[in-house]
Amino acid sequence: MSNIDKQELREAAERAESDSWGYDRDEFNEALTPSTVLALLDELETAEKRIAELEAKLDSADKLQDSAFRHGLQHGFSLGQTDNQAGFEECLSAYGTGKGE
Secondary structure, three states: OOOOOHHHHHHHHHHHHHOOOOOOOHHHHHHOOHHHHHHHHHHHHHHHHHHHHHHHHHHHHHHHHHHHHHHHHHHHHHOOOOOOHHHHHHHHHHHHHHOOO
């Protein structure tokens, strides 16, 4: 991560944006250098990649959970805990409805 004082940069930008009387925009222009912009863009790109990784992991975890749940239902029915196929289908249908399927 870069060593950017984001709060200081934010305050300088807010002062420049408000166009306060007596405020010298040079302060903001000095703070916002090409290297600062590139560092901020690098941080943004890193954060976006991390978000994509976490979303992919969450999707995988959801699929594994669904698979485990369905697998458990199937084994419960096949082990003779119940022999009601209609009940099994009803459980799967209700579960799918709850998941938005």
